[in-house]
Amino acid sequence: MAKDKPYPPQYYNDYLHLKKILDSQHLKSDEFGAHAHDEMLFIIIHQVYELWFKQIIFELDDFLSIFKENEINESHVGTAVSRLDRIIEIQKILIDQIRVLETMTPMDFLDFRDFLIPASGFQSVQFRLIENKLGLQPDKRFSYGGTHYRSYLKSSDDDEVKGSESSPSLFKLLEKWLERTPFLQWGKTSFWNEYASAVRTMIASDRHLIENNENLSEKEKQKHLDEYAKTESSFGVVLDQTQHNALVSKGEWRLSHKATQAALLILLYREQPILHNPHRLLTKLADVDELFTTWRYRHALMVSRMIGRKIGTGGSTGSTYLNQTAEKHRIFSDISALTTFLIPRSALPELPKHIVRNLGFYYDAGVKK
Template sequence: MPKNKDAVYYSDYLKLDTLLAAQQPHSPKYGAEAHDEMLFIIVHQVYELWFKQVLHELRAIHADFSKPQLDDKALYLVAHRLRRVLTIQDLMNDQVAVIETMTPQEFLEFRDYLVPASGFQSIQFKELEIRLGLTRKTRIAFDQQSFYNRLNDHDRSYLEELEQQPTLFDCVDAWLARMPFLEFKDFKFWDMYQKAVNEALDHDEAIIRENAVDDDQLATELKGIQANRDNFAALFDNDRYKVLQENDAVRLSQRAMLSALFITQYREEPAFNLAWQVITSLAEVDEKLTIWRYKHAMMVQRMLGTKIGTGGSSGHDYLRRTTEQNRVFKDFFAMSTYLLPKSALPILPERVREALGFSSLSALEKGHGAT
């Protein structure tokens, strides 16, 4: 790196004159300044700065996943950057407590001056959701109808163009789908896995039949066992899996789901541990966004009760529904549905274990792993 030839002054480098002049309360235009409007502005500006950094990380992660192959060095950087995003999300979630130091009455002193400005118009947050993979059809009905309604032409055009590009979800799905199903010659993992699943469910069913208190309880619990059998069977049946996708029960492609399942089952193997960390981190990004939406919803309910939001939404009710539905990587959360205890897992043959120990995930992705 070349040496810096010019002296750099702290406030010039950080553009503090511009940054610290960006807080312009509206309440003085109509009378006395509402003291807490400054807090309101700063908290939201800080959120936008963190959104900018999160997007900076996500764009780099997205670029890596968009490559035809993802080598181990790039995968390490992806895992590292996802951990940074998670740390920022923790800070964003904690920041809700700062805005909650403002009482509802203090907010009402300047709320009407904000109309029709709203969090709906946060282009960075909308971009964050789109880049992750929250498509228009997966949003709640109000979002589908009004997602672009309150935006200016420039912002609307930018987001509409962004929606036409592959999302991070799409790229992660393609990356997982490229993984081999690890059919090591005579070692047929998925055949052994299905056998282990059936044995485990047969064992559970036997316990239920022996310990049921009455016929109603027996029928209910056996129905649950059958539902589990159906879920497992759908993993290996193309038509049944497509039905699950059509009903929005799963979103990952079948090949990607099976690869993610294998990686999760054998996450302690050196070839898969880093990929498992990435899968887990993506699920945590989704989880922390859900927590942020929930905290935001609770804060809005505290401030507004059942009033309509400044952007025209139903306030707390709208935010509560986005918390429940606007998820991207929910399939990684549901992975535990298909996990077996280690004691029931097919034992990897020694030659397979040795090969995995010396293979990288990128080598397996290229098809040069264990055979």
């Protein structure tokens, strides 16, 4: 017991407010006189999800407060990475616990489904806050039948979710931070010039290999070259500002050109000590994005088994709508797509000495220490 400490002793049940939590499962089926055993599981699993959502938001908010600063030093990046690490472990649990829900059969669900209408996970405020804090853009959301995603929320919830649309998101703050990367200019030349020339050399050598491959007929060579032209043009996203902008306006790329360059530099030179944490950060963000997408697909699969082609309790086309959101609601897909532009270590431009020196010492908004 904390005898000598100035804090009052705590009782487990009170500290955790268990009375409130454990008295929060009220079965609608009981209220309407048609007890359905599985409704307890249905309520508890949703409550558990919401508690984990709360923890995810808590971690995200801390991440956002770190990245709102104009100067982010190495240890701050390390803290931000550890916030993502925790979110990732929680996400794995979120995916896994769908299995518990699947012990409920579609017939068991039908016993109480009608009592819930029109409530739906579609109205989960915390889920929307997570999406918006991560950086899902309101105009990029897939809507069913023209229904706005906030239209089924109570007005106080609507205000909170709407507010989160305009606060700086993790995507935006990450982009700004990447744009501030001080290592893009290499004295008289730049990372960009050197990388572009390395890519051109690599492409010329690949073309040369195809053109001089004696095992291929002329027709086969042309086919390979046509295919290879697609790889060449994909480099336009990073090499050519105009092509990059065209993709951004088509909604096929989101990161600014400068931020894209910086992210690529981090991926290519991740062995440099000061780039370890930035590299981990980018990788973890791609993980978070991928795990949310996995959850969305997993939830959609579970839903299609549970309700078949019926509409959801919230009125959507059920699993069709959910599959579309899995496809379209990715936030950090640019980071995963950057691997397209990696080139072999042997072809990488050598870092100038003064850059190597700086990469060993600091990584912030260009402030010398």
